[in-house]
Amino acid sequence: MPRTVxxxxxxxxxxxxxxxxxxxxxxxxxxxxxxxxxxxxxxxRDGVPVRSIDRVDAGDxxxxxxxxxxxxxxxxxxxLDILYEDDDLLVLNKSGSxxxxxxxxxxxxxxxNGVTHYFRSTGQDAVFHAVGRLDKGTSGVVICAKHSYxxxxxxxxxxxxxxxxxEGIPPQSGTVCAPIVRPDPDKTxxxxxxxxxxxxxxxxxxxxxxxxxxVEVRPETGRTHQIRVHMAYIxxxxxxxxxxxxxxxxxxxxxxxxxTVQLTHPVTQERMTFTAPLPPEFSHFS
Numbered sequence: 001m002p003r004t005v006x007x008x009x010x011x012x013x014x015x016x017x018x019x020x021x022x023x024x025x026x027x028x029x030x031x032x033x034x035x036x037x038x039x040x041x042x043x044x045r046d047g048v049p050v051r052s053i054d055r056v057d058a059g060d061x062x063x064x065x066x067x068x069x070x071x072x073x074x075x076x077x078x079x080l081d082i083l084y085e086d087d088d089l090l091v092l093n094k095s096g097s098x099x100x101x102x103x104x105x106x107x108x109x110x111x112x113n114g115v116t117h118y119f120r121s122t123g124q125d126a127v128f129h130a131v132g133r134l135d136k137g138t139s140g141v142v143i144c145a146k147h148s149y150x151x152x153x154x155x156x157x158x159x160x161x162x163x164x165x166x167e168g169i170p171p172q173s174g175t176v177c178a179p180i181v182r183p184d185p186d187k188t189x190x191x192x193x194x195x196x197x198x199x200x201x202x203x204x205x206x207x208x209x210x211x212x213x214x215v216e217v218r219p220e221t222g223r224t225h226q227i228r229v230h231m232a233y234i235x236x237x238x239x240x241x242x243x244x245x246x247x248x249x250x251x252x253x254x255x256x257x258x259x260t261v262q263l264t265h266p267v268t269q270e271r272m273t274f275t276a277p278l279p280p281e282f283s284h285f286s
Contacts, residue, residue, distance in 0.1 A: 002065050002125055003087060003147050005267055009060040018043065019052040021062065027153055028064070035067055042067065066147050069127040071116060074107065078114030083274050088150040088266055089143060090115065090126075093276040096139035096253045100130055115144055131155050131263075132222065137240075140258030140276045145266070153266035160262075162217040162227060163206075165255035165282055167245055168236040169213045173204035176230040180223045189243060190225045192233045199223045201230040212239060214282070216259075227256060255282055 013021045022028045022043070028036075033052065036042045041049045044063045045056065056062065081093040092111070094100075099110045115128045126146035131154045134142060143158065145151035179196030183189065200220035207214040213236065217227050228244050231237055237245025241254035260275045 002068050004063055004065045006061055006063045009056045009058055011058045014058040015055055018050055018054050018056055021056050066149055071127045073112050073116040075117035075120050076108050076113035077117050080118055088146055091274050092142045094134055094139055094142045096137050099136040100133045137253035138256045139279055141261040141274050150266040154263055157264035160258055161260040163257045163259045164215045164217055165239040166213050166215055166231055166236040167239055169208045170234055170236045176201045180229055190229050197223050199226050
């Protein structure tokens with residue numbers, strides 16, 4: 001069954017058209033509203049179908065049945081470390097060895113493939129929507145929305161805290177504000193450069209020994225490879241980072257872990273916090 005959500009009209013939208021309420025208070029996108037308009041009975045008021053041009057009153061209960069979504073992802077059986085799940089969100093602890101989405105060389109062995117199989121095997125009418133992403137090589141908390149409405153409402157509310165092992169010891173705390181560019185559009189490599197995207201990263205050193213440090217990182221913006229680029233830019237690349245530092249074959253990845261994610265639930269509006277334990281390799285390479 002498709003996900004249904006019921007909203008109550010506030011005084012602020014009394015006398016306004018249903019479409020205004022859906023776009024405003026319910027925060028449903030224009031595209032999704034347009035889709036709902038062409039599905040008979042997808043939106044009801046107190047159980048009775050209602051048109052987008054009809055006016056609503058304070059206290060009206062508007063129920064929206066979100067349309068089924070399709071996916072071309074190949075479902076692949078995979079062990080998932082589930083931290084939390086409800087009708088709208090699936091929260092996972094991602095391994096550093098797995099990619100998020102299919103790409104060249106990874107068509108059916110990514111987290112997206114595993115989640116798609118999980119949804120199908122549990123009989124859920126849901127589609128994988130990653131709210132943010134973690135690079136292959138980065139472990140930790142991943143938020144998966146089960147439908148596009150949940151994804152769009154959750155994304156702007158997310159705040160992340162990472163832990164990173166670095167080669168070298170940076171100043172005790174600081175902020176890196178440096179634009180990030182992609183010099184070659186055919187390569188994933190990024191660097192700091194003029195004309196790049198605005199990027200801000202806050203950090204503080206938690207531990208420092210043997211020429212390495214454990215750093216807490218709070219990105220203010222969400223650019224691709226941002227933490228990896230910024231830490232390398234200040235002279236302390238991530239341990240094991242093959243792109244921006246020096247690879248460590250015995251490690252097999254860079255030591256970056258999304259430790260904590262805070263978000264506002266897309267339906268209940270509850271503020272929620274999820275935490276993933278630090279992988280053992282962080283201790284092995286201290």
